[in-house]
C-alpha cells in the first residue's frame with residue numbers, strides 16, 4: 080500500500096500563449112501549444128498513481144481571465160477522472176483567473192471537486208480509509224489585484240487530522256512577481272494550519288519547514304525562457320505520517336511533469352582562444368542539458384561570460400547571430416526537438432593590469448593590494464586563515480585544496496568586475 084499522501088500543484092496556466100518563443104520553430108510551437116495541458120494530464124495521472132488522498136491546486140489554473148474553452152474542458156475532464164476514482168480536488172483561483180472577471184463554460188462540477196469561493200475561507204473534510212485525514216481550507220481571488228492579506232482570514236478548526244491551507248499569495252519580498260495577497264511566514268504560522276499549499280511564485284520553494292510547512296510547488300510547465308520559468312517544473316507529493324497520534328506532513332517529493340523545458344547554459348570563455356571553441360562549448364552544454372531533460376523538448380538560452388581573447392571576435396557585427404544560426408542548424412530536426420532561443424554575449428575585454436595598477440582610484444588600489452599580497456606569502460596566509468574563520472562563523476563552507484594565490488586571483492577578477500567602468504583593453 081502507498082504511504083498516505085496528498086498532491087500540491089499550482090499555476091497550471093492552461094493554454095498559456097508562451098511569450099518569447101518565436102514563430103520560426105514550428106515543431107516547438109506545436110509542442111508548446113499543448114504543453115500546459117499535457118502537464119495537467121500528467122498531474123492527474125500522478126495523483127491517481129500515488130493513491131493520493133486529495134489534490135490541491137493553488138491558483139492560476141488558466142492563463143487569462145478569458146479562459147479558452149479548450150483549457151476549461153480539459154481541466155474539467157481531468158478533475159472528473161479524479162472524481163470517478165473517488166479522489167477529491169480543491170481549487171482556488173488566483174490573479175490570472177479571478178472568479179468574478181472570468182468566463183466559466185462549466186456550470187456544474189462533480190461532487191468531489193471544490194472550487195473555493197472568493198467571499199470567505201471555506202473548509203472541507205477529507206477522509207482516508209474511513210477515518211478523518213485532513214481539513215482543507217481555501218479562498219479564491221475575486222478579481223485580479225488582491226491587496227488584502229488573505230492569510231489572516233484563515234484559522235484552524237477543531238476537526239481532527241491534518242489542516243492544509245490552499246492560497247495564492249506572496250510570502251515576503253518577491254521581486255519577480257506582483258505582490259498580491261502579501262503575507263509573512265508569521266501570518267501563516269498564526270493560523271495554526273500544518274501545511275500551506277501556495278501558488279503564485281513560479282519558482283518552487285520550501286519557505287518554511289514544520290509548524291507550519293510553507294511551500295510553493297512552482298508551476299507545472301515553464302512558460303518562457305526567463306529565470307523563474309527555467310528548469311524542471313511539476314508538482315509535489317506530500318507524504319503524511321502518523322506520529323504520537325498526530326498526522327504530520329513530511330518533506331515534499333518533487334515530480335517533474337513538464338513537456339518542454341526552458342534551460343539557460345552559461346559558458347565561461349576565459350580559457351577559450353577561438354570562436355570555434357565557443358561553438359563547441361555551447362554544443363556540449365546543449366548535449367548535457369538534453370541529457371538532464373530526460374526526453375523532454377528543450378528551449379535553450381546561452382550566456383557567454385568571462386574576459387578572454389574571444390571577446391573581441393564576439394563583439395564584431397553579426398558574429399553572435401551567426402553563432403546562434405549555427406547552433407540552430409546543429410539541432411534542427413532532432414527528436415525531441417531542441418530550440419536555441421538566444422545567445423547573449425556578456426564577455427568583457429581582458430584586463431590590462433599594468434594600466435589598471437597606475438590608476439589613482441579604488442581600481443588601482445585593488446591591483447596594488449593584490450600585488451603586495453602575492454609578494455608577501457606570510458601575510459597572505461594570515462589573511463586566508465582569517466577569512467576561513469569568518470566564513471565558518473557564518474556557517475559557510477570553506478574552499479579546500481585550492482592554493483591561496485589562485486583564490487586571490489579570482490577575488491581580484493571579481494572585485495575588478497564589480498568596479499568595472501569600461502576599464503580594460
Ligand SMILES: [Mn+2]
Pocket residue numbers: 090092138139175279280281
Ligand atoms: Mn501564476
